Amino acid sequence: SMVRAKSAAAIRAQQDAASKAGGASQISPTQFFAVDKIQQNDRAVDYCRTIMAIVCGCACGVLGFKGLAGLAAHVLCSLLLSSVVYVMKARMDPSYLVSTSGLFLGGVMGGAGTFVLFWTMAYDIVHIYG
Numbered sequence: 001s002m003v004r005a006k007s008a009a010a011i012r013a014q015q016d017a018a019s020k021a022g023g024a025s026q027i028s029p030t031q032f033f034a035v036d037k038i039q040q041n042d043r044a045v046d047y048c049r050t051i052m053a054i055v056c057g058c059a060c061g062v063l064g065f066k067g068l069a070g071l072a073a074h075v076l077c078s079l080l081l082s083s084v085v086y087v088m089k090a091r092m093d094p095s096y097l098v099s100t101s102g103l104f105l106g107g108v109m110g111g112a113g114t115f116v117l118f119w120t121m122a123y124d125i126v127h128i129y130g
Contacts (some may be wrong), residue, residue, distance in 0.1 A: 052081045053111030060124025
């Protein structure tokens with residue numbers, strides 16, 4: 001399950017305290033994020049990507065997709081997973097993830113190797129050796 005970084009109220013309280021103490025230039029932007037929580041969220045998303053790549057690769061192999069059809073299926077599955085994560089977590093509270101572009105763009109290449117491995121394995125088992 002995904003966890004939140006610091007709440008917006010906690011961030012505002014830190015900003016107010018810094019402005020009263022002599023300016024916000026003394027605060028680093030990294031102080032507003034709980035790095036361990038962000039890493040935990042990234043691991044959870046990567047785990048979901050790996051599982052989705054395995055399932056989508058097996059489905060594409062069994063269905064007999066070849067070439068660009070398989071590549072398009074992988075891109076669609078990756079974007080679908082990223083959209084689900086965004087809608088379920090990040091859209092409701094943006095403090096779950098640091099950047100949404102990383103969520104969408106990282107998803108396409110994140111499970112590509114796993115997808116190709118299971119795609120070719122399932123295709124070979126069903127259509128070549130079966």
